[in-house]
Amino acid sequence: MDVKTAVKDIKQGKISPLYVLYGSEKFRMNEFAAVLENQLIAKEDRDFAVIPFDLSETPIQAVIEEAETVPFMVPRKLLLVRDASLFTAGKENAKLEHRMDTLTDYMQQPADFSVIVFMVNSDKLDERKKIVKAVKTAGTVVAFNPLGAEELLRWVEKTIREGGCVSAPGMAEVLIASAGTGLQGLSGEIDKLCLFAGKGGTVDAAAVESLVHRGTEQTVFTLVEDIANLRLDKALDSLYELLKQREEPIKIAALIARQFRIILQVKDLSGLSYSQGQIASQLGLHPYAVKLAGEQARKFEGRRLRQILSAMADLDHQMKTGAIDKVLGLELFMLRLGA
Incomplete structure (x- = not known):
């Protein structure tokens, strides 16, 4: 049932x-x-x-x-x-x-x-x-089971209404991008945002960006999104924010590689006419993450994604063997991607 x-x-x-x-x-x-x-x-x-x-x-x-x-x-x-x-x-x-x-x-x-x-x-x-x-x-x-992509957006908007607030257009997407897809975490952030907005107040993207802490994986996702849209300055800002939080450069590189791998897998499976739900089940991902990866996949050719993953593997080896400074390696990798 x-x-x-x-x-x-x-x-x-x-x-x-x-x-x-x-x-x-x-x-x-x-x-x-x-x-x-x-x-x-x-x-x-x-x-x-x-x-x-x-x-x-x-x-x-x-x-x-x-x-x-x-x-x-x-x-x-x-x-x-x-x-x-x-x-x-x-x-x-x-x-x-x-x-x-x-x-x-x-x-x-x-x-x-x-x-x-x-x-x-x-x-x-x-x-x-x-x-x-x-x-x-x-x-x-x-x-x-996990909510579908559209169901999750509706759940966020409904929960905000139940908190006595109004959600501004596009706010739900910004909140999920910052807090992730976990309902427990989203519920806590919504409580905080509604408290800030006050009864009957409007929760907008600016409030989310100022009040909701963006996790490491969410920051990496934004970083990859900025690379895909040739916003290299913003991508570097995300990188420096992660480094300021004392994230290990090798871990950052691994998460970037993971996101590009997901984009490639979603692109390949979409090409085989898999539905969003089937892809989510196949890859063990939340349907909303598949939706976003699908949007990113349209900005890359499959051959280009494979080149990026190959370059990431080389960078990982260089960082772990000390052939290159870790931070410098990441910066150069991102500059080459932007170029």
Whole structure:
């Protein structure tokens, strides 16, 4: 089931006795659990009614025992179970014996006063396991995959509106370029920007640039973007900013090479008619990063990208063997690219 449908069902009172949440977007997974908690449990009852478990420390039979125990002083209870590797191909904790038959039996006749939520930090479930097939029948399985490029932009704009502010045109792109694609980090930066703008205020690109710290990878991305657009002065400014932050020149060179490698891979896969989502899955990247790399790829020929990567490999060897001063090597490399 997709996230929107699951949330809609919860708000309409259609609560499943058991949920399995999985995927790489932990922030959205926690948001979903919060929606479920708000719908099920009164604020004053949460100390008694919301019960956390960690399957790396607690066997599954203890979770089921708690689910079958009548709640004390509250009408319903919510069991939040983390590290649920029972549903994945990952290695299970050898120190604990999980009796999976207790979960299988429970799913056939779940308690009407308990809701169990398994939170699985994995991109996929192990479909070969009987328990995965069983839970898909008896419960609700919800995937939390990375948002697509356009979805991420809409999420930023929606979160700003929910913070009581207005986003200026183009601000979302600038924020993502500065803070990255992680929803947890973006949420924190949005809180800060809305606090700065004030209730009803406008968050614009200037506010982002002055208040949001740009990470090393984001700075390297901007550096490559400036090279692609022949803005050599700005690219050098980015380089000097990284050096001022005491970043190791060899690391900077490696990150530049990584970005050009991504651009080449996106260009090659796009040429084979792969979709943005397929490329993201193939390369293990966020769809928004693929979108930006695709825009950069249009500014280079494939042959030119391969030449750049070859030159980066030579520079890496020279820097590591002391054949050239590290900073000078980077400066000369960028000047040649600009030329």
